[in-house]
Amino acid sequence: MRVTLCFGGSILAPDEPDVACIREIAQALRALKSRKHEILVVTGGGRPSRKYIQAARKLKASSTHCDLIGIDVTRLNARLLIAALGDLAEREPFTTFEAAIRAMLKGKVPVMGGTMPGQTTDAVAAMLASSSKSKLLVFFMDVDGVYTADPKLDPRAKKLETMTVQNLMKLVAVKKMEPGVSIVIDPVAAKLIQRTGIRTLVLGRHEVKRLQEILRGAKHSGTTIVPG
Numbered sequence: 001m002r003v004t005l006c007f008g009g010s011i012l013a014p015d016e017p018d019v020a021c022i023r024e025i026a027q028a029l030r031a032l033k034s035r036k037h038e039i040l041v042v043t044g045g046g047r048p049s050r051k052y053i054q055a056a057r058k059l060k061a062s063s064t065h066c067d068l069i070g071i072d073v074t075r076l077n078a079r080l081l082i083a084a085l086g087d088l089a090e091r092e093p094f095t096t097f098e099a100a101i102r103a104m105l106k107g108k109v110p111v112m113g114g115t116m117p118g119q120t121t122d123a124v125a126a127m128l129a130s131s132s133k134s135k136l137l138v139f140f141m142d143v144d145g146v147y148t149a150d151p152k153l154d155p156r157a158k159k160l161e162t163m164t165v166q167n168l169m170k171l172v173a174v175k176k177m178e179p180g181v182s183i184v185i186d187p188v189a190a191k192l193i194q195r196t197g198i199r200t201l202v203l204g205r206h207e208v209k210r211l212q213e214i215l216r217g218a219k220h221s222g223t224t225i226v227p228g
């Protein structure tokens, strides 16, 4: 199966880079490749990107400048995953979808960070999934699915087993997009998911090791986003 996987910075670098998590992801990707899956990967920036963005803000950087700093950090995390993947990955994080897809067609695992200001890597993943005609898009993050509200702030928040993309759009539309914003899935990504109708899963970090069985159709503990 052709699948685009987005590993949130919240799991790659919750505070600083999580080497054990990055190793585990690389191991899961190797197992998928040995089963002939075609994989494209996007990495987020995590807390380090927010720290850099905050510093840039204090220095009166523009929003675009802050975004570009965020993008650099997502690419640093891409480089760490590339290191863990060894020969399976190309040496450089990709900056265009076309080049990433070419590498995937050659049997490599392309890894991308951010691409352009004004969005997050969720949108990059949705665009990569769409342009590569992936069958499935999977987001891994530090929360184990989509909740009715932010579970870190609202103890009454309930996890949704499935949700329509329309409801996802309603949920994320309330947040203002600004550099370093914290949001379950960015609205640009939600819109692309709606447009392409791609099957999308939102999973917690603990599901990384079950990825192979989940691709085979096994039950998972996250949220499935379905076209409405």
Ligand code: UTP
Pocket (backbone or CB within 6 Å): 007, 008, 009, 010, 011, 043, 044, 045, 046, 047, 049, 066, 067, 068, 069, 070, 071, 074, 113, 114, 115, 116, 117, 118, 119, 120, 121, 122, 124, 141, 178, 179, 180, 181, 182, 183, 186
């Ligand atoms: P992330 O993609 O890491 O933010 O981008 P996120 O979705 O909050 O994911 P986690 O927390 O890492 O899981 C970090 C910042 O980098 C800039 C934005 O400012 C974003 O908030 N960025 C990233 C862009 O401007 N464009 C991109 O394509 C990607």
